[in-house]
Amino acid sequence: MTSGTRRTGLEKIMKTVLLISALASVLIVLLIFVFTLKEAMPAFREIGVWKMLSGTTWRPGNGEFGILAMIAGSGLVTLGAIIIGVPLALGTAVFLSEIAPEWIVRVVRPSIELLAGIPSVVYGLFGMVIIVPLVRMIPAPGNAGFGLLSASIVLAVMVLPTIANISEFAIRSVPRGYKEGSLALGATKWETISRVMIPAARPGIISAVVLGLGRALGETIAMIMVIGNSVILPTAMTDNPLSIFLSRARTLTGNIAVEISYATGVHESALFATGVVLFILIMLVNSSARFLLKKGAQ
Amino acid sequence: METEVTRMQAEDYSLFYGQFKALNKINIKIPANRVTAFIGPSGCGKSTFLRSFNRMNDLIPSVTTTGTVYLDGKDVGKQDVVELRRKVGMVFQRPNPFPKSIFDNVAYGPRLHGTKNKSDLAVLVEKSLRRSALWDEVKDDLQKSGMSLSGGQQQRLCIARAIAVNPEVILMDEPASALDPVATLKIEELMNELKNKYTIAIVTHNMQQAGRVSDYTAFMLTDENRSGNLIEFGATKQIFTTPSDSRTEDYISGRFG
Amino acid sequence: MNKRMLTQNAAFGMFWLAGIVAVLIMAFVVGYIFVKGFPGISLDFFTTSPRGGLSGDGGIYSTVVTTFYMIVVTLTFATPLGVGAAIYLTEYSANTENKVVRKLVTVARFGVETLAGVPSIVFGLFGYALFVSALNFGFSILSASLAGACLIIPVIIRTTEEALKSVPSGYREGSLALGANRWETTWKVVLPAAFRGISTGILLSAGRIVSETAIFFVTLGGSYRVPHSLMSGGRTMALHVYYLAMETRAFDKAMSTAAVLVGLIIVMNLTINMITSKIAAK
Numbered sequence: 096m097t098s099g100t101r102r103t104g105l106e107k108i109m110k111t112v113l114l115i116s117a118l119a120s121v122l123i124v125l126l127i128f129v130f131t132l133k134e135a136m137p138a139f140r141e142i143g144v145w146k147m148l149s150g151t152t153w154r155p156g157n158g159e160f161g162i163l164a165m166i167a168g169s170g171l172v173t174l175g176a177i178i179i180g181v182p183l184a185l186g187t188a189v190f191l192s193e194i195a196p197e198w199i200v201r202v203v204r205p206s207i208e209l210l211a212g213i214p215s216v217v218y219g220l221f222g223m224v225i226i227v228p229l230v231r232m233i234p235a236p237g238n239a240g241f242g243l244l245s246a247s248i249v250l251a252v253m254v255l256p257t258i259a260n261i262s263e264f265a266i267r268s269v270p271r272g273y274k275e276g277s278l279a280l281g282a283t284k285w286e287t288i289s290r291v292m293i294p295a296a297r298p299g300i301i302s303a304v305v306l307g308l309g310r311a312l313g314e315t316i317a318m319i320m321v322i323g324n325s326v327i328l329p330t331a332m333t334d335n336p337l338s339i340f341l342s343r344a345r346t347l348t349g350n351i352a353v354e355i356s357y358a359t360g361v362h363e364s365a366l367f368a369t370g371v372v373l374f375i376l377i378m379l380v381n382s383s384a385r386f387l388l389k390k391g392a393q
Numbered sequence: 394m395e396t397e398v399t400r401m402q403a404e405d406y407s408l409f410y411g412q413f414k415a416l417n418k419i420n421i422k423i424p425a426n427r428v429t430a431f432i433g434p435s436g437c438g439k440s441t442f443l444r445s446f447n448r449m450n451d452l453i454p455s456v457t458t459t460g461t462v463y464l465d466g467k468d469v470g471k472q473d474v475v476e477l478r479r480k481v482g483m484v485f486q487r488p489n490p491f492p493k494s495i496f497d498n499v500a501y502g503p504r505l506h507g508t509k510n511k512s513d514l515a516v517l518v519e520k521s522l523r524r525s526a527l528w529d530e531v532k533d534d535l536q537k538s539g540m541s542l543s544g545g546q547q548q549r550l551c552i553a554r555a556i557a558v559n560p561e562v563i564l565m566d567e568p569a570s571a572l573d574p575v576a577t578l579k580i581e582e583l584m585n586e587l588k589n590k591y592t593i594a595i596v597t598h599n600m601q602q603a604g605r606v607s608d609y610t611a612f613m614l615t616d617e618n619r620s621g622n623l624i625e626f627g628a629t630k631q632i633f634t635t636p637s638d639s640r641t642e643d644y645i646s647g648r649f650g
Numbered sequence: 651m652n653k654r655m656l657t658q659n660a661a662f663g664m665f666w667l668a669g670i671v672a673v674l675i676m677a678f679v680v681g682y683i684f685v686k687g688f689p690g691i692s693l694d695f696f697t698t699s700p701r702g703g704l705s706g707d708g709g710i711y712s713t714v715v716t717t718f719y720m721i722v723v724t725l726t727f728a729t730p731l732g733v734g735a736a737i738y739l740t741e742y743s744a745n746t747e748n749k750v751v752r753k754l755v756t757v758a759r760f761g762v763e764t765l766a767g768v769p770s771i772v773f774g775l776f777g778y779a780l781f782v783s784a785l786n787f788g789f790s791i792l793s794a795s796l797a798g799a800c801l802i803i804p805v806i807i808r809t810t811e812e813a814l815k816s817v818p819s820g821y822r823e824g825s826l827a828l829g830a831n832r833w834e835t836t837w838k839v840v841l842p843a844a845f846r847g848i849s850t851g852i853l854l855s856a857g858r859i860v861s862e863t864a865i866f867f868v869t870l871g872g873s874y875r876v877p878h879s880l881m882s883g884g885r886t887m888a889l890h891v892y893y894l895a896m897e898t899r900a901f902d903k904a905m906s907t908a909a910v911l912v913g914l915i916i917v918m919n920l921t922i923n924m925i926t927s928k929i930a931a932k
Binding site: 102106191205366385 | 655657658661662665669672673676680730738739742757761767770772774776779780800807834857863864891892895901908
Binding site: 197270272273275276277278279280281282283286290291294295 | 447449452454475476477479483485489502505
């Protein structure tokens with residue numbers, strides 16, 4: 096009888112303990128939001144939200160805290176990574192799900208897994224040693240190699256596994272009936288892939304790209320190592336508008352990492368404000384990806 | 394039977410999944426403009442055999458075959474598979490319209506095979522939907538998604554889709570097994586109409602259905618090696634009333650399967 | 651050959667190219683790091699600490715020790731929470747009709763999904779504000795592993811959930827039918843059956859700690875000395891690569907350290923794949 100009560104007691108305790116563990120994630124999210132926001136408040140109050148978001152100069156010494164240059168830096172480097180990375184990632188996804196023979200899949204998939212596992216600092220190092228010198232060879236005044244293009248290339252490789260894996264899964268999840276139906280009408284494999292499989296997998300593919308975008312916006316260390324970190328609004332460096340990608344830049348993430356260890360006062364608060372902007376930006380991106388996935392599942 | 398024109402034919406046709414022999418030396422002549430039903434207990438290979446006519450089994454890497462399947466006297470294995478499948482349409486067990494509009498579903502095949510002109514496509518779509526007895530139900534909103542139709546309508550949409558590329562043969566793999574009795578009846582009536590223009594081969598596990606819709610019936614059964622064999626083939630009336638093989642009689646009278 | 655087949659061949663050619671390029675990128679990155687890094691690796695490299703200063707001299711001993719501590723301490727915080735959360739989400743709330751519990755589960759799942767999407771620098775910022783400053787733990791292994799735990803909790807929850815879901819429901823029914831309660835069933839039957847799956851999740855998390863740099867960059871301090879307590883600062887191998895490349899510009903040493911890092915990740919991946927394929931074979 097006593098053993099029975101003890102057993103029931105343990106059951107009750109464990110149930111509570113486990114519930115608390117389950118809610119820990121929410122608690123952490125709340126804590127992160129509250130703490131970051133609280134630390135960011137002085138900056139928002141003293142500088143003003145709009146002035147921060149639209150300000151193009153960041154000179155902590157002069158009390159100027161505009162983060163538009165960093166928003167542009169994050170935006171452009173992400174755009175560049177998507178432009179370079181998405182075709183490769185989607186190509187790989189279609190290849191793995193529809194075209195490659197089984198034994199090739201067994202070579203390619205672990206390779207992509209490994210790409211996902213390589214630490215970002217290693218990508219940064221690789222970028223500094225290989226990509227930056229290559230980009231430096233592009234003739235343009237003021238091109239130092241460090242800048243948006245190098246960062247976009249490195250980032251494209253880093254988001255490749257995310258986009259490729261989720262897209263591959265989306266294509267594999269297309270009901271077999273669609274494929275058979277199309278082939279049975281005399282469509283070639285490629286017609287079936289391009290006109291039926293990819294359109295049917297579109298919500299999953301789009302959310303894969305959006306999730307990749309979220310990863311790209313959040314990347315820190317590799318970006319610091321290759322992007323040059325200058326706080327300037329990137330502009331084209333020659334007559335060719337594409338030369339904007341040769342410009343140095345700084346990302347929102349890099350701004351935080353580079354300065355947090357010595358910042359104090361409003362400067363420190365402004366870095367937390369940068370974190371809040373980043374956090375909100377990524378929440379928006381990720382929840383739109385989730386929304387698309389759910390819509391696709393219906 | 395001797396007076397019929399043969400549309401498709403199998404000659405000593407065997408099919409293997411790896412080492413396993415799923416179909417054993419099948420010989421049959423499918424007559425043109427008739428409905429031929431394949432019946433037999435599940436696992437006897439009737440669906441696999443049906444999919445040999447448009448080489449859908451090519452999709453399975455482990456499948457190998459011996460013997461020959463002919464369409465109009467020509468070996469299907471030596472034909473361009475894309476062209477073969479245009480001539481030999483297929484309707485599947487589960488309705489599988491594409492996640493596109495009704496119009497785009499029907500126009501899918503013709504577009505692939507070169508019909509680009511909009512008014513030509515519109516005419517073709519209407520003709521196909523009329524022939525599959527779906528036109529009156531959907532004519533007001535052809536841009537509606539094919540997925541939004543009821544199961545029976547979806548299956549008729551798939552039939553319209555198959556008709557639209559002007560095939561010679563339509564293969565139907567248990568086309569009504571996922572449908573309710575009313576929708577089933579509509580499909581059965583449709584088959585009766587369609588056979589004037591097309592040759593139809595249908596796999597069904599429903600013997601009443603086979604009796605109702607088909608002109609000829611083929612009975613298949615697995616042997617002691619679990620390979621599918623064609624036991625008996627003949628006019629439906631004869632198979633159902635005076636089968637020559639005792640196993641056919643046992644199956645028809647519901648003694649097994 | 652007609653036009654449609656030509657189009658197909660052209661398209662498939664592009665896809666083959668994409669697949670091959672993906673493999674080549676992996677081979678080139680890993681190959682380059684190994685080729686450049688291996689010459690600098692010797693026994694001394696592992697047994698001596700970085701000399702410090704701007705020379706970049708010395709080995710990686712203290713960074714290996716710090717990495718190891720970081721793995722152990724972070725997992726100590728994150729594993730019970732993550733596994734506990736996964737147990738609640740799969741074992742306790744799976745078929746409940748209770749509306750409050752359902753709400754809580756929805757909230758908890760939202761939390762996990764959100765946490766999984768938070769960029770690591772934000773964890774770093776949070777860890778810096780709460781653990782380093784507010785709680786006054788300073789730049790230390792304690793601060794860094796608490797912040798790092800936030801990063802890996804979602805990973806552990808997801809993999810544990812997968813592992814628990816793959817345990818046949820017959821196991822649970824068998825135990826419950828014998829009069830065991832939910833917790834006894836979970837502890838004695840479900841968890842042991844899911845052990846391999848959970849261990850891959852923990853290994854995966856360890857890999858994340860080894861790879862992570864941004865969080866530790868702002869919470870661990872970067873000291874190159876051997877840590878002696880939870881309150882010591884330090885630098886992990888990944889952080890060491892950063893400092894070598896960015897501050898001392900000692901690229902040779904950075905390459906060697908990166909090679910060790912990548913080697914470790916490969917071994918971990920292989921181990922995970924081995925365990926996973928054993929689960930699949932079972």
